[in-house]
Amino acid sequence: MSVPVLGAGGWGTALAVAVARAGGQATLWARRPDFAARLAEVRENREYLPGVTLPDAVAVTSDLGAAVRGAEFALVVVPSVGVPELLAELPRDLGVVLCAKGLGPDGGRLTDLTRGLGFGRVAVLSGPNHAEEVGRGLPAATVVASTDAALARAVQAALVSPTLRVYTSRDEVGVELGGVLKNVIALAAGMGDGLRLGDNAKAALITRGLREMSRYLVSQGAHEDTAYGLSGLGDLVATATSRHSRNRAAGEAIARGETPAQGGKVVEGLRTAGLLEAWATAHGHDLPIVRAVARVTSGEWSPAEGIASLMERDAKPELEG
Ligand SMILES: NC(=O)c1ccc[n+]([C@@H]2O[C@H](COP(=O)([O-])OP(=O)(O)OC[C@H]3O[C@@H](n4cnc5c(N)ncnc54)[C@H](O)[C@@H]3O)[C@@H](O)[C@H]2O)c1
Numbered sequence: 299m300s301v302p303v304l305g306a307g308g309w310g311t312a313l314a315v316a317v318a319r320a321g322g323q324a325t326l327w328a329r330r331p332d333f334a335a336r337l338a339e340v341r342e343n344r345e346y347l348p349g350v351t352l353p354d355a356v357a358v359t360s361d362l363g364a365a366v367r368g369a370e371f372a373l374v375v376v377p378s379v380g381v382p383e384l385l386a387e388l389p390r391d392l393g394v395v396l397c398a399k400g401l402g403p404d405g406g407r408l409t410d411l412t413r414g415l416g417f418g419r420v421a422v423l424s425g426p427n428h429a430e431e432v433g434r435g436l437p438a439a440t441v442v443a444s445t446d447a448a449l450a451r452a453v454q455a456a457l458v459s460p461t462l463r464v465y466t467s468r469d470e471v472g473v474e475l476g477g478v479l480k481n482v483i484a485l486a487a488g489m490g491d492g493l494r495l496g497d498n499a500k501a502a503l504i505t506r507g508l509r510e511m512s513r514y515l516v517s518q519g520a521h522e523d524t525a526y527g528l529s530g531l532g533d534l535v536a537t538a539t540s541r542h543s544r545n546r547a548a549g550e551a552i553a554r555g556e557t558p559a560q561g562g563k564v565v566e567g568l569r570t571a572g573l574l575e576a577w578a579t580a581h582g583h584d585l586p587i588v589r590a591v592a593r594v595t596s597g598e599w600s601p602a603e604g605i606a607s608l609m610e611r612d613a614k615p616e617l618e619g
């Protein structure tokens with residue numbers, strides 16, 4: 299049975315290749331028929347993942363119904379903003395594996411939104427996984443989290459190979475929110491790069507960012523250890539330091555006074571920062587780095603004011619607050 303991979307951006311393409319590398323078959327769905335036809339013919343996603351050839355085991359289609367017919371689960375790999383629209387088209391008995399690292403339209407979790415739409419089998423896939431590296435078969439590790447252990451094991455079996463180590467977890471909340479928050483911290487790290495704040499500042503930001511992530515994850519019901527796992531610390535390091543990261547690069551551009559050059563590619567943290575700040579404030583959570591990034595990306599504060607808002611907070615013990 300072919301694994302449907304819904305979304306033919308960089309990550310969807312890399313995941314389809316990963317399924318093939320694991321010995322399976324994948325059906326990569328692209329929403330635009332002309333794009334799907336070109337991809338099927340050229341066998342390389344030149345727009346979103348250049349340099350990676352699609353193996354024969356990857357089929358390409360723009361027919362969503364055909365892509366998911368008879369499948370046990372589908373990898374949903376469109377940007378978070380497109381997830382509700384795509385889910386509306388899917389059969390409710392299909393297992394949904396959410397691969398986007400973003401939030402629903404109201405700032406809530408995509409897992410909750412998915413269950414609210416009537417899907418009973420839901421999982422999250424997240425970890426330090428730049429598509430550019432996974433697509434090329436460089437060694438990487440990731441986590442699939444679900445309260446449905448059978449679904450998590452099935453996804454693990456479909457993706458695990460000598461170049462992709464796939465762990466399972468039952469902590470859906472922790473794995474999902476790690477991927478959401480790290481993008482915002484990576485934007486801040488990029489701003490630090492753009493302002494040439496140095497390595498000490500980057501290390502401080504990653505460390506305090508991890509603390510902000512872990513406090514928020516635990517407040518939402520996650521296991522604290524998940525914050526220190528692949529989908530938390532692992533992805534935070536990968537994104538805040540990588541030359542591949544779109545979020546880090548966007549922060550760098552903003553700090554230089556430029557508009558982030560997205561080239562049609564999604565930078566989830568730009569959307570997440572405002573949504574998360576509004577959600578956290580409404581629910582009584584203090585997320586200082588998220589707040590600084592939200593206010594800088596909205597234009598309310600300059601990058602320098604964002605940094606000052608963090609550096610001039612009240613002095614306090616490291617392990618409190
Ligand atoms: N790129 C990575 O390395 C990577 C790794 C892990 C997770 N992710 C996450 O995966 C998700 C997808 O990212 P990506 O990098 O593959 O995106 P991308 O920018 O490379 O491509 C986005 C794709 O989604 C399509 N798309 C855009 N809006 C859509 C909509 N409303 N409905 C359906 N399709 C739509 C675009 O046509 C394009 O094919 C994001 O949430 C991202 O955070 C990305």
Ligand SMILES: O=P(O)(O)OC[C@H](O)CO
Binds near residue numbers: 399544564
């Ligand atoms: O390029 P970014 O910043 O969207 O990050 C991609 C992945 O989430 C890294 O794990």
